[in-house]
Amino acid sequence: MARCYSLCSFPTSFLSPSSFKHEGYLSGRMMVPGRTNTPPISRGYPSFYSRKEFELKSSNGYPLNAVSFPDGLGGKSSTEELVENRMKDGSVPFSEPGKAGSTVSITVVGASGDLARKKIFPALFALFYEDCLPEHFTIFGYARSKMSDEELRNMISETLTCRIDKRENCSDKMDQFLQRCFYHSGQYNSEENFSELDKKLKEKEVGRLPNRLFYLSIPPNIFVDVVRCASHCASSANGWTRVIVEKPFGRDLESSGELTRCLKQHLSEDQIFRIDHYLGKELVENLSVLRFSNLVFEPLWSRNYIRNVQLIFSENFGTEGRGGYFDNYGIIRDIMQNHLLQILALFAMETPVSLDAEDIRNEKVKVLRSMRPLQIDDLIVGQYKGHSAGGKFYPGYTEDPTVPNDSLTPTFAAAALFINNARWDGVPFLMKAGKALHTKGAEIRVQFRHVPGNLYKRNFGTDLDKATNELVLRVQPDEAIYLRINNKVPGLGMRLDRSDLNLLYKTRYPKEIPDAYERLLLDAIEGERRLFIRSDELDAAWALFTPLLKELEERKIAPELYPYGSRGPVGAHYLAAKYNVRWGDLGGENS
């Protein structure tokens, strides 16, 4: 995480917690009529730091506090003037630098659940461990389960690991972190219970400008209840209040629109942080860097040179434990409509005006709106069936006790999508996503066109595809970016070979890569919206998939069965062949 690492690379005296202050920004309850809650960061306003030249980078590489305070007194800095002016007009009550600072309270709603335990609390600890959290912060777990603070701490401590070097003993840090974690038990639709939470939050926030972040790690049917109660009874009185919303954001265009409408009765769009954790993955972040900061790629980034793009997701386990949720959604909604489509939009967008969140999100929306809705002929669906291997039986999807026996829900899908704009006209964007396959991974594969009039064509035999240049971004596991090129085998003859120019992260960057949730939580705390989904993006994404999802369900299209642990249904090959494409991940040697 560049910003934190750049923070950590300062001399240690700069790293004292007191140099890390996030000041509060906007007064009022969650929804402030006539005013958006855009924080200082994305508008280029400063945050306050006590040290000259202290610079904390946001995840888009922009300095968050593009300001340095003058040494000594004498004259007002532009920052101080800005603060003073803003306070005079009453609109933005920053707290004064140097006086009582701000605090951030992070409430994990659904704290007893799987996601909270496995991802959210560990990510918060990792941020704390890296000194990336503000100096003053408190974490609250909220759920119906009865638990004491101590029990919550015990639960959390089971999943915490030391961040940089797993062998390092960081029990002191863990203890410090756990001491800042508290629990409140309550119903999700009880204003009274949220008022009790508010009281407890205030006790921790006393004397500081309170900022509040709520993470909705709960089933979607209770999102609106929680937002209503939190907004009425537990939002910050004079700091910012933000809400991270987990997917699924509805199950089609209508239900997603309805969810957005309901949330917006209590929140402004700027307060809603719709999370897609794939946008927080290191390699997905690197996609734009690779493209926009290397001369060698951007000129090739169009239909003129790119033959097809493949977005591939696979898991080598089934819906174990999540069958109840999954059966109502299926793989298209679970993975394609969000994770893979988000990557596609980032991949295919035009150059944004800047790295500002709105500029990037504007470009992504344009791509999504230029796409034609997915056609049923460009889709194949599959479902895994039970399979025995190595003396063990792997049950099929419908053998999961939480899944109906006659379920037609796809656990695998492959699709061909097209972008009807000048850059991408006619280029197939192939997506493939499946559970219970032979391997776990996610990658972006770019296959380039054949070299026209290739002088060496006879060296490749009859299959020119063997000479295809391919750029692969392996998102996980074993993060890597590699470029497949053709080269001569050393020697007196003229034998050609395909080799990989390989940037393998674990050899180039031996440090552990931060989890996606770390980056996204930090961005939400800092008010950086670039990696969160705006409501018009969401609408455009659903518009592409909704007609097809309805058709699949109305026509009760049966998925092609594939054995647990296999490479998926053969239909995926026919679909690719229809567009003269071969899946790059099934291409043989070290593909």
Ligand SMILES: NC(=O)C1=CN([C@@H]2O[C@H](COP(=O)(O)OP(=O)(O)OC[C@H]3O[C@@H](n4cnc5c(N)ncnc54)[C@H](OP(=O)(O)O)[C@@H]3O)[C@@H](O)[C@H]2O)C=CC1
């Ligand atoms: N788990 C994962 O890997 C991922 C999850 N998500 C999404 O994140 C959110 C949380 O996921 P996860 O932690 O797995 O969910 P859980 O099913 O574990 O639910 C979280 C908590 O919500 C409460 N809860 C569960 N069901 C209900 C219900 N029907 N009514 C009221 N409260 C309920 C429970 O707390 P209590 O009973 O104590 O109140 C539970 O501990 C979901 O929206 C999910 O779709 C997204 C990506 C990945």
Ligand SMILES: O=C1O[C@H](COP(=O)(O)O)[C@@H](O)[C@H](O)[C@H]1O
């Ligand atoms: O959002 C989801 O993602 C996970 C896969 O996430 P990863 O970071 O482990 O690749 C997937 O298992 C789950 O079904 C889906 O809801």
